[in-house]
Amino acid sequence: MVNLIIDNVEVEVKEGTSIMDAAKFAGVDIPRLCFLKDLNEIGACRICIVELEGTNKLITSCNNKVEDGMVIRTNSPRVRKARRTNIEFILANHDFKCATCVRSGNCSLQDMANSMSIFNMPFEVKYEKKAWNKDFPLQKSFEKCIKCMRCIQVCNKVQSLGIWDVVNSGYRTSVDVSWNRTIEQADCSLCGQCITHCPVGALTVRNDIDKVYRAMEDPSIVTVVQVAPAVRTAWAERLNIDEKDASTNLMVAALKKIGFDYVFDTNFSADLTIMEEATEFLNKFTAGPMEFPMFTSCCPGWVRFIKSQYPDLVKYLSTAKSPQQMFGTIAKTYYAKLLNINPKKIFCVSIMPCTAKKHEADIPSINDSEAPKDVDVVITTRGLEKMIRSENIKFDMLEEEAFDMPLGIGSGAGAIFGATGGVMEAALRSAYYFVTGKDPEPDAFKSVRGQKGWRESTFDIEGNTVRVAVASGLKNARRLIEALLRKEVSYDFVEIMACPGGCSGGGGQPIKDGQELAEKRAKKLYDIDKKMALRYSHENPSIIKVYDDYLGVPNSKLAHKLLHTDHEM
Numbered sequence: 001m002v003n004l005i006i007d008n009v010e011v012e013v014k015e016g017t018s019i020m021d022a023a024k025f026a027g028v029d030i031p032r033l034c035f036l037k038d039l040n041e042i043g044a045c046r047i048c049i050v051e052l053e054g055t056n057k058l059i060t061s062c063n064n065k066v067e068d069g070m071v072i073r074t075n076s077p078r079v080r081k082a083r084r085t086n087i088e089f090i091l092a093n094h095d096f097k098c099a100t101c102v103r104s105g106n107c108s109l110q111d112m113a114n115s116m117s118i119f120n121m122p123f124e125v126k127y128e129k130k131a132w133n134k135d136f137p138l139q140k141s142f143e144k145c146i147k148c149m150r151c152i153q154v155c156n157k158v159q160s161l162g163i164w165d166v167v168n169s170g171y172r173t174s175v176d177v178s179w180n181r182t183i184e185q186a187d188c189s190l191c192g193q194c195i196t197h198c199p200v201g202a203l204t205v206r207n208d209i210d211k212v213y214r215a216m217e218d219p220s221i222v223t224v225v226q227v228a229p230a231v232r233t234a235w236a237e238r239l240n241i242d243e244k245d246a247s248t249n250l251m252v253a254a255l256k257k258i259g260f261d262y263v264f265d266t267n268f269s270a271d272l273t274i275m276e277e278a279t280e281f282l283n284k285f286t287a288g289p290m291e292f293p294m295f296t297s298c299c300p301g302w303v304r305f306i307k308s309q310y311p312d313l314v315k316y317l318s319t320a321k322s323p324q325q326m327f328g329t330i331a332k333t334y335y336a337k338l339l340n341i342n343p344k345k346i347f348c349v350s351i352m353p354c355t356a357k358k359h360e361a362d363i364p365s366i367n368d369s370e371a372p373k374d375v376d377v378v379i380t381t382r383g384l385e386k387m388i389r390s391e392n393i394k395f396d397m398l399e400e401e402a403f404d405m406p407l408g409i410g411s412g413a414g415a416i417f418g419a420t421g422g423v424m425e426a427a428l429r430s431a432y433y434f435v436t437g438k439d440p441e442p443d444a445f446k447s448v449r450g451q452k453g454w455r456e457s458t459f460d461i462e463g464n465t466v467r468v469a470v471a472s473g474l475k476n477a478r479r480l481i482e483a484l485l486r487k488e489v490s491y492d493f494v495e496i497m498a499c500p501g502g503c504s505g506g507g508g509q510p511i512k513d514g515q516e517l518a519e520k521r522a523k524k525l526y527d528i529d530k531k532m533a534l535r536y537s538h539e540n541p542s543i544i545k546v547y548d549d550y551l552g553v554p555n556s557k558l559a560h561k562l563l564h565t566d567h568e569m
């Protein structure tokens, strides 16, 4: 153990502890901008500096370890002055147009400058300007980048893609797409993890909110919105609503208030995906030993990844479209018929915890209705938060409302899609029923739950052993694929989600700087599932009806035409 004094408090901590971590034992949260636990501990921003008494030194606390007898001051006049100067230097290269910044009110730099009472800039402000494709789902503002390097680290260490790098040197140092590529040329999966780990507004997602308002203003258009499973776990995180009041039905009421004609649940189409995907899996599984596992296909970040990194393996993806896209197609075919309107008059909006869904909705081959696009616009959970804010809703006066029918019924199996392992669990619940004619215990497959990046399990379905694996985070996906290719492991069915923890930790979810919230949000989905009477996709009455009245049986000719894809562009 190591003994030291931090701000006059004696602390005893393990050898190898950083000064920043040791300070927590003295009740001090040292300010930081670039630091991310285990990911970015490089002292780049020099905001976490502390004074080491008796040495005349200011040192960074995130990457310096404690030593016996150290006397540290975390907020001495020297520290305060140097910290302030360091913030001013960062601001001198930053376009601080806070009023028009997407991260205004949720920006670590803004918070810090404000808390240090920096209201005038002593330096001339000069920032980098560089063009960026405004139509691309991932947006970068060079003029706001503070070179904290977090995006580089998360894309490298968590997603194994290395899209960002430091370019140039000295005062011209910049963070840009690596290897001199444009973002369109790079193999970005569009997972959005660099966005959720950016402390400022340098990395953002394309804003499509105005397209939604334009559709709402057109009286000839029927606006239909679907809400993804993981959105309900996080939609109110940054709104002033008590967590226990932030129910799914309150969110539905907010969407109605915003002006959507019909509010539906992606959990419905997650159930539809299960009907198609579990049937597809069983057809492959029962046809003989599987050369390679079938991969889930609902995560567009993962689909982009496999297309760019392992194109020869694309043929092992399930052909089932994602719940988002199945919903869009059903809304503009089956539901348009129910409403007796031209599908081109339906405007379909998705609220997703995801940034890659914006790209998915634009893939030409995934659109199968008679309208130009099955899903017209994708808004992230953060976008929904902005729409709610602009509506100035008084939540204490808002009554909860249920989803509309019939596309508003989803099972617990559909809900857990938003947590890593949930798609696998939901698919196995129905696959078991399809084989045996009996429902399994709803939690029979819960061994695939958890946050560990790569998990595996085997299950017995009427004497047949099904070998499954689940991975989240693209570096874990790469490890799993490499092990499959080396034949070190073999599975029948594999679920992959690009974002760590699955959609709960998605790149479109609210940002609480430095906090990873996927696990907490996933727990909410498991609670929803547990409390539901309807826990199997195949028992969803709206699903049964859509097959009876329209699609026939899972994997029918019509189901194939509307609900499956060849994964072509």
Ligand code: HC1
Binding pocket: 227, 228, 229, 230, 231, 266, 267, 269, 270, 298, 299, 300, 322, 323, 324, 325, 352, 353, 354, 357, 414, 417, 418, 419, 502, 503, 504, 506
């Ligand atoms: Fe997801 Fe999915 S679970 S991909 O994470 O299969 O985005 O929530 O909507 O489509 O249902 C995301 C979440 C989401 C789809 C479903």
Ligand code: SF4
Binding pocket: 138, 154, 155, 159, 161, 162, 163, 164, 187, 188, 189, 190, 191, 192, 193, 194, 195
């Ligand atoms: Fe890397 Fe994901 Fe960001 Fe693309 S979106 S640059 S893959 S972290």
